[in-house]
Amino acid sequence: MAPQTLSTREANLFRTVIRHYEDKQYKRGLKAAEQILKRNPKHGDTMSMKALILNAQGKTEEAFALAKDALTIDMRSYICWHVYGILYRTNKNFDEAIKAYKFALKLEPDSHQIQRDLAVLQAQMRDYQGYVQSRLVMLKARPQVRQNWTALAIAYHLEGNLQQAENILTTYEKSMTATPLKSDYENSEALLYKNTILAEMGDMERALEHLETDCKNCLDRLAVMELRARYLAQLGHKDDAAKAYRALLDRNPEHPDYYKGLVDALEIPADDDAALKAVYDEYAAKYPRCDRFRTTAKAYLTLMFDKGVPSTFANLKHLYSDSLKKATLPVLAEEYLKEHSSSSATEGQANGDSSKGVGAALYFLAQHHNYHMSRDLALASEFVEKAIELDPKNVDFHMTKARIFKHQGDVAKASEAMDHARSLDTRDRYINSKAAKYQLRNNENEKALATTGLFTRAESVGGPLGDLTDMQCMWFLTEDGEAWQRRGNVGLALKRYHTIFNIFDIWQEDQFDFHSFSLRKGQIRAYIDMVRWEDKLREHPFYFRAALDAVNLYLSMHDSKPQSANGANGVEGARTNGEDAAEKKKAAKKAKKEAQKAEREAADKAAKQDPNKAAAQKSKDGEEAKKKDDDPNGVKLAATADPLGDAMKFLGPILQFSPKNIEGQIAGFEVYIRRNKYLLALRCLKAALALDKNHPRVLDQASRLRKAVGGSLDSLAPKLKEVIQPELADVTAA
């Protein structure tokens, strides 16, 4: 079928479709597109543009269908392929998008826009070889634009070709005919960027020289000072390094790295307390750190207690790794109490603030005895009660009281005490958050949500939970999930863990715009930092905790299912927690009931909701309308037929990004052995043993694996056997 061609009038109309789309005037764009299609129903480019607009309005499926039709009609149109690529891109299928863009580019090799879109996708997908090629093409098309040079250098840098990155930056510098202004930010940053590349290449000599000449006037003064101090130290120029670190300390005496740099440069041995103290004293006389500790500490505590600074303990607890200091501080606080107890009760009342003086000292001692390195909960409790007696409305005192209950293992009392603390200052979100967290620890999900609801935004769609989810409030989602799990509500627990998983997807996608944005802003070093951090995003404990919870929950779902054909061997003794089968059954039944109830309530609520409000919902990007959640209570998640398969989604990133966390390896073993993936189970086992060869659970896993493999030797592939047998023998020997 031959593609249709448009009349002049219609060709003009087609251009207005594009313009309306770019201006986000979707209704008008659609109208114009319809007008063209009325006469030319088989015009591929117009169909594609219509698809693009539908996609922007959130009608994804319709858009894809139409774009496909357009392509079958006009395979040779780069517009059709480009639109196809855009659809994939906006729906986060970046691999397919790249393919489509490459087709489009073949048909229209000179399209700057398509090339740029492709380059961004390559950066996002870490196809650095492809990215280099794209940026080369773009540079050749527009060599007079500095951004294109910097971008190519970035591409080489990320690809690991530092030399070429440097060459590119230097080539541009050499071709400049006018000296850039001192205030030219882009130039300043490009110079510093090049300097960090030189340092990365390990040539500190050259890096230092470049820094002291070319970067002398760079606008990021702190970076210049820090880099210079580091290079001087690494090159062994001790005197100059010391001077450089002193200059940094003058600027910011609160950065321990600078002290470390200075002490190293002065070559002070770690055990020379007097010399160390002299250094510290120079900058922060008020900090009790070293050997005449007792006198300095006493003065400091007296000052802080007199002022009634509630965070005195928080500010001193870093000293507790030193046993002498840990022992001295409470003695000093007790002395203060003795000296002041007669006078201060009246004194405190006189100035109307009993959190000062004796109250502050009592509070310090309560925290001291509650701290994990110096814990005596009975004493802690005694001191906090005395403090409360003195100042019954003090939020901090009650907060610590709740923490003591928590450490005593009484989650119910802890929750109650923290909520009381909250009631004493209802305008402070910190205490509100703590109260909600303690309620969740006590399995009071509904109450906790209501508590957080005092601060979430009233107009949020989906109430407090909707707001907390939108605002990516990890702590609440995790604690809420864990509490539901303890209550046996599998659906809601899984729902929360999946929400966290999805937020990490969003965080990964968040870098997308910055591949081009950062070039425009000229902030290259920060961009490189971000790329490297995003590469290991899911090592974050926020991910690990929720993912491990999910894996363990899926494991227990698998184990409590009536045994079916799969997992016939190797399963015995594999339970992840102490519950027995009957208890699990009960929990499962209860969970089902709760889930049904929650669903009914949600449906009721939705029915009551103001329909106008619902219509006013807006998407974040303006790209796609918010999709309705068809499983708000996780009923479908909980009904999975393949819990182990579902667990893999969470497990993969755990093993990839946190391999040194033994809990992850242990969970990985449990999943793999149930799936009869012996080699992968062995891999987890070997990693776990390398981390802790005496871990009781790991040793138990080793014997289970031996048993499982021994029982199925005949059915194993010969090559598999060849690998696994000597390795297992190895594990036993260790």
Next chain:
Amino acid sequence: TAGDVEDEVASMAKSAEDRKAAAAMSKLDTRGDDDGAQANQVDQEAVKNAMNALGSSTDKKETKKAVKVDAADVNLLVEELELSKASATELLKAHDGDAVKAMRAYIQPSF
């Protein structure tokens, strides 16, 4: 034009604070401005020479060893190590097509 309000991102924001944030975020993906980016004064001749040099220095293609890989081995690795076909093939190639060596290497702790 009231009919187009729905297309505006900022309308979702309820407070001045949020409006500012929304406006900033909506501009992040503004496109087409490197077209309009200021062309600096550059020495055209120097640039041309540099561009020519670029072309030649970039075709350093690594010649990969041709290693024969048995399809059955690929399948074994896909099944036992749960790798994609491409990664399984790559892993095998890195170990001279020896499945036992490849699997053994894969299960060693990577830290």
Next chain:
Amino acid sequence: MDIRILRPSDIPLIQHANIENLPENYFLKYYLYHALSWPQLSYVAVDVSRPPKTPYDYPKIVGYVLAKMEEEPTDGVQHGHITSLSVMRTHRRLGIAEKLMRQSQQAMVETFGGHYVSLHVRVSNEAAIHLYRDTLGFKTEKTENKYYADGEDAFCMKLDLSFIREQLREDADEEKGANKDKSGS
């Protein structure tokens, strides 16, 4: 306490500190936008007392200042703006907020040539107003009605940063003088 520049990898825990402490919250991308547009302006306070439990632990953030330069200043004058500032309740009254602010202000002038810094604060937030006005020297410009989502008004406050500019000029002059001495001798 460790006071240092904000890095992208700090952001999840900054976001955590924010949503635990304050009613004005943002998604991660908005923090990224600050960190990647004006990486010199935002600072964090880190609790150095806790040793990491795993190799993957991130430093615990107990305070932060998230700052920016105004992209299109209505008055045409380059200036900084404080988007968000917070210190954990457990670490208040240690002067952390002040230290964070001073580092940020310094960079606003040095790196971006800022002339002043502005911010909004809830009219009921006495502790913060005390910090800005009495400790840091901010002046109240005006009141913005219903600035916050819950309907509360905001004070719009400003601090002239010429004292930092002057200091920088003096330092530069001194250095020039020192260099002259050196070359002259």
